[in-house]
Amino acid sequence: MKFNTASILKMRKVNLREVVAAILIMALGAFATWEGSRYGLLAGSRVGAGYLPFWIGILLMVFAAILIISELFSINADPYDAAEDSNIPFQGRSFFVLVLSIVVFSFVVVRFGLGPAVFMAVLLSGFADKSLRVWQILILASVVTALSILIFRIGLGIQIEAIKW
Structure with a gap:
């Protein structure tokens, strides 16, 4: 029996909330990186005002990408049931x-x-x-x-x- 990525993704339920949250985190990271680069990363031999936001934005985008990849391509014997989250009321x-x-x-x-x-x-x-x-x-x-x-x-x-x- 052949297995390919498309058939594995069809068998597995993807938690859409987690993927959307990771995409929003990635967008926030892109914004922080863009804004940080506008302030300058280095000022002579010193760190500029945009250095920290730039690198925090990069880290946010990397972690968000890891979350998306792990959610889309993880294979578990007991797949996560995304319907369980829908019963949590808004606090x-x-x-x-x-x-x-x-x-x-x-x-x-x-x-x-x-x-x-x-x-x-x-x-x-x-x-x-x-x-x-x-x-x-x-x-x-x-x-x-x-x-x-x-x-x-x-x-x-x-x-x-x-x-x-």
Whole structure:
């Protein structure tokens, strides 16, 4: 019995969501690479402003290509049933809370500084997970706030106020 690639692909169910997601990641990588190349990769003997976005875009495109190839050409004894994903409901509350936490961070960081902005963002985003208790979210927000101030303000020396009075 002969096997060729076309017959193998016909036998196997392809997870279309995964392929579309990989294509979107590849498009994001292409955009980052294009934008990074517009800023210049090298400035004399120093790294230019576009160096990091350029190479992150390249990595995104490579990983997306690997995802697409592995999804289209993998042969499993128990193929993945793409219909299982269709039963997962949209998590509207989680999506809304996470977007809200990003928006709150962007407004609070300008008026009140890094510490309150990180605390509010982590506090709000903690409510996206129904399994976390309030005291756990408060501890998480406190620890992440302290670490962000230590890393960005003290460690990296970024000129942003920890707390504005």
